[in-house]
Amino acid sequence: MKYVVLAGAALATLAAALLVGPANLPFADLPGSAIVWQLRLPRAVLAFLVGGALGVAGTSLQALVRNPLADPFLLGLSGGAGLGAVAAIALHLPGPWALPLAAFVGAVGAMALVYRLGLMGGAELDPRILLLGGVAVGAFAAAITTALVSLAQATELRNAFLWLWGGFSGASWTTVLVMLAYAPLPLGVLVASARPLDLLALGEEPAQYLGADVRRLKRVVYLAASLLTAAAVAVAGVIGFVGLVVPHLCRLVWGRLHRTLLPTAFLTGGILLAAADTLARTVVAPRELPVGIVTALLGVPVFAFLLRRWTVS
Amino acid sequence: MDRELIVALRGVTCRYPDAARDSLVSVSLELPAGELHAVLGPNGSGKTTLVRAALGLVPLVAGEVEILGRPAHTWSRRALARLVGVLPQREDNLFPQRVRETVLLGRYPHLSLFGGVGATDRAAVDGALAACDAADLADRWLWTLSGGEYQRVRLARALAQEPRLLVLDEPTASLDLRHEMELFELVRTLVDAQGLGVLMITHHVNLAARFADRVLLLSEGRPAGAGAPGDVLTRETVERVFAWPVSITPFEDRPQMTPLRLRKEAR
Numbered sequence: 001m002k003y004v005v006l007a008g009a010a011l012a013t014l015a016a017a018l019l020v021g022p023a024n025l026p027f028a029d030l031p032g033s034a035i036v037w038q039l040r041l042p043r044a045v046l047a048f049l050v051g052g053a054l055g056v057a058g059t060s061l062q063a064l065v066r067n068p069l070a071d072p073f074l075l076g077l078s079g080g081a082g083l084g085a086v087a088a089i090a091l092h093l094p095g096p097w098a099l100p101l102a103a104f105v106g107a108v109g110a111m112a113l114v115y116r117l118g119l120m121g122g123a124e125l126d127p128r129i130l131l132l133g134g135v136a137v138g139a140f141a142a143a144i145t146t147a148l149v150s151l152a153q154a155t156e157l158r159n160a161f162l163w164l165w166g167g168f169s170g171a172s173w174t175t176v177l178v179m180l181a182y183a184p185l186p187l188g189v190l191v192a193s194a195r196p197l198d199l200l201a202l203g204e205e206p207a208q209y210l211g212a213d214v215r216r217l218k219r220v221v222y223l224a225a226s227l228l229t230a231a232a233v234a235v236a237g238v239i240g241f242v243g244l245v246v247p248h249l250c251r252l253v254w255g256r257l258h259r260t261l262l263p264t265a266f267l268t269g270g271i272l273l274a275a276a277d278t279l280a281r282t283v284v285a286p287r288e289l290p291v292g293i294v295t296a297l298l299g300v301p302v303f304a305f306l307l308r309r310w311t312v313s
Numbered sequence: 314m315d316r317e318l319i320v321a322l323r324g325v326t327c328r329y330p331d332a333a334r335d336s337l338v339s340v341s342l343e344l345p346a347g348e349l350h351a352v353l354g355p356n357g358s359g360k361t362t363l364v365r366a367a368l369g370l371v372p373l374v375a376g377e378v379e380i381l382g383r384p385a386h387t388w389s390r391r392a393l394a395r396l397v398g399v400l401p402q403r404e405d406n407l408f409p410q411r412v413r414e415t416v417l418l419g420r421y422p423h424l425s426l427f428g429g430v431g432a433t434d435r436a437a438v439d440g441a442l443a444a445c446d447a448a449d450l451a452d453r454w455l456w457t458l459s460g461g462e463y464q465r466v467r468l469a470r471a472l473a474q475e476p477r478l479l480v481l482d483e484p485t486a487s488l489d490l491r492h493e494m495e496l497f498e499l500v501r502t503l504v505d506a507q508g509l510g511v512l513m514i515t516h517h518v519n520l521a522a523r524f525a526d527r528v529l530l531l532s533e534g535r536p537a538g539a540g541a542p543g544d545v546l547t548r549e550t551v552e553r554v555f556a557w558p559v560s561i562t563p564f565e566d567r568p569q570m571t572p573l574r575l576r577k578e579a580r
Contacts, residue, residue: 066407122330195421202418206404208370210474211394211422256408 002254006267010048013271017044017278022285043171047277047291048270049179050168050232051242053187055269056262057225057232058243059250060190063197063258064221065127072229072243075134075222079141080110081233083148086160090148096170099163100234107230110137115222125218165290166237168277175235182231186224187266193221194258201256239292241299242269248306318382319396319478319510320344320367325376327366335374336362338535342512346477349504349511351521354531355555360514361402363531364480367512368397394422398471399480400464406455412466413451416441419473441472445499461492468499478510479503485517493517497524522546522567530554543568 018030018040030036057072064070084106088099117133118125149160196217199207204214229243246269247261254260273291276298280291322342328335337359344350352360365371366378369385378385380396388396398419419441420434442448445465450458458466464484471479481500485493501524503509515521521528522542530538530545532554538545546568548561558573 066405068407192426195424199418199421201407202404203401206399206401208390209368209394209397209399209401210418211391213390251408255414256410257414 002260002264003267006264006271009271010267010274013274013278014041014044014048017041017047017274020278020282022282038173042173042176043168043277044274046171046176046179046235047168047274049176049183050236050239051246051273051276052266052270053179053183053228053232054239054243054273055246055250055265056187056190057228058269059247059258059261059265060193060197060221060225061243062247063200064218064225065131066200066203067127067131068248069244070131071240072225073233073238073240074138075130075226076110076114076137076141077107077134077226077229077233078238079138079145080113081107081230082164082238083141083145084109085163085237086145086148086152089156089160089163090152100175103237104230104234106141107233108227110141111223111226111230113137115226118222124215125222127218130222162290163237164292166239166292166295167280167288167290168236169281169288171235179231179235183228186228189220189224190228191262193217193224194262197221197258198256237290237292239273239295241295241303242273245299245303245306246272249302252306316345316347318343318345319380320385320512321379322363322367323377323379325363325366325378326374327362327371328374329362329371334534336371336534337366339376340366340529340531340534340536341376342367342529342539344478344510344512346510347504347508348526349501349513349524351525351528352512352514352531353516353518353521353528354537357533358531358554359534360531361482362534363529364399364482364512364514367480368393368399391422394474394476396476397478397480398474398476400467400471400482400484402482402486404467410455411451412442412447412453412455412458413438415455415466416451416470416473419470422474437473437475438469441469442466444472444503445469446495459492461488461495464488464492464496465499468496472503476509478512481511481513481515483514483516485515485520493520500524518546518551518570522569523565546570 018036021040023035025033025035054072061072062068062070081103084102085099088102093102114130114133114137118130120129149157152160196207196212199210199212208214246265250261250264250268254264276294277291280289280294283289322340325337325340326335327337340363352363354360362371366373369378369388380388416438417430420430420437423434424430442451445468447465447469450462450466485496488496497520500511504511525542527540528542528545529536530550537554538550546561548559551559551561551570559570560573561568561570
């Protein structure tokens with residue numbers, strides 16, 4: 001039942017994304033329009049995929065670090081991706097793929113560094129060090145990014161700044177295909193970890209006693225969720241709050257079991273981001289807001305409401 | 314069959330990484346089905362380490378641990394969870410959940426990767442809840458339970474694993490008299506009626522003496538006595554291990570300890 005509702009909402013969101021836009025097409029022209037097929041549809045699909053990826057990554061990471069305030073970008077990935085992207089802009093790297101590739105490399109580099117820090121205490125990945133190391137690596141990368149930005153020229157500066165807030169204006173069927181080819185593996189790994197993730201909420205030792213291979217689980221989930229986030233950030237920049245708010249929203253509505261939580265977080269994240277992107281490109285048309293601004297403006301009040309409910313219960 | 318050896322530790326010595334001394338030294342223990350063994354000892358005497366060693370979670374410096382005749386470290390976590398149910402001292406409840414969901418977590422080692430929860434699993438959950446006198450709690454939120462109810466629910470979760478061995482780490486800490494006695498009686502019933510083996514860590518010398526078939530007394534990681542309660546819990550041994558004067562009097566054929574006041578002669 002819940003999947004029917006969510007699938008319906010997803011289709012409605014995608015339909016809305018196709019119908020509205022600055023070009024103001026007459027309804028009858030929509031089916032044959034290149035604007036719909038080459039611009040609006042790939043863009044909406046990409047926003048949906050990225051939102052879904054962030055929802056799933058956020059849900060898994062909150063379970064992994066056992067901290068409900070965790071967010072896919074808290075672990076230093078946004079800092080690394082931002083550094084990669086701004087470096088690509090500052091160095092004038094050529095080609096349409098230079099920026100996303102540089103962002104991806106930056107995110108994966110940050111991930112590797114944080115992972116290494118997390119293993120400092122021995123063979124076990126320590127979630128507390130992952131969190132603290134992520135914040136530290138993110139801050140360090142942000143410092144270098146700001147240094148690069150402060151040396152950049154005005155137009156470069158604007159590009160870099162807008163990229164950091166995220167957006168789907170560069171979306172094409174090629175990016176959609178890249179995401180479709182890339183995302184299923186980490187998504188599948190995380191869905192296969194759903195039951196052990198339930199156990200992890202009890203603590204690492206109790207989870208082991210209930211049959212989870214906690215050491216392997218932590219590594220696999222960290223890597224899969226980070227690689228998912230790295231791809232999302234590479235194609236869409238840093239989009240905050242989706243990975244933080246969506247897991248809480250889904251937990252409130254559908255409970256805490258990850259077998260339900262992960263698929264619903266994918267659909268909910270996709271719907272929210274596709275809708276947010278439609279808003280981002282229409283409210284100030286013909287100009288565009290970075291979609292990260294829309295998600296933050298909508299996400300912060302929702303999150304404040306959730307926090308209030310939480311402290312009440 | 315009903316007295317099959319489930320866990321055997323032989324001359325086990327182990328040490329945590331970076332620790333200055335061994336946490337356990339030459340400890341042996343043989344736990345067959347249908348018996349309740351209690352592990353006693355002061356704080357820091359290695360009781361919890363013993364449990365971890367018995368489940369293959371700490372590397373051994375010397376000795377061997379076997380579970381059903383196979384070295385403990387060769388068991389996968391999943392296979393072991395189908396055989397041994399553990400109630401650790403502490404666990405978290407990160408997100409709110411209901412009693413039935415919590416007990417269902419005990420079925421996880423039996424569920425296949427993508428398979429759903431089947432009739433067998435639901436029956437095991439109901440059976441475990443009933444065995445722990447917790448059937449009427451099934452739809453309650455976990456955070457509304459009293460301390461005694463919560464421990465019964467956790468015990469039910471361990472039973473839902475359908476284990477042959479239960480390991481209980483101070484299960485009655487912070488419970489009042491009635492809930493404490495109820496839990497001990499419940500555990501003893503499970504041992505006698507279902508033939509479970511139970512390894513229980515506790516600070517209650519007197520309850521261990523009355524409910525356990527054998528006790529293992531640990532002192533600074535070393536065995537200070539092992540055997541029937543009446544043989545191990547003598548005044549000399551208990552005073553030496555716990556560093557406090559006591560008197561031991563028999564009650565229903567079991568030794569019972571009363572700690573003495575200091576400077577009694579001055580009063």
